[in-house]
Amino acid sequence: MKVKVGEKGVTVPRQMLGDAEEVEIRDENGRVVIEPVRKAEKEEEDPIVGLGQDPVSCGAEDASVNHDQYLSGE
Secondary structure, eight states, X not given: OOOOOBTTBXXXXXXXXXXXSOEEEEEETTEXXXXXXXXXXXXXXXXXXXXXXXXXXXXXXXXXXXXXXXXXXX
């Protein structure tokens, strides 16, 4: 498919995007790549956010808040 590039760029037909709700557009070595954003990426933008959610399985209910104290023994 060929389309003219206008002042604001181009429009990608919806049928080419499938059921995507959001896409990532990037330049890879001179090629424009449009890729659907996976649902997991949208739900948890930064994977680091979930790391402290359940850090131990020893029954300490405050381990995610006081993990430094548990690790250092203080």
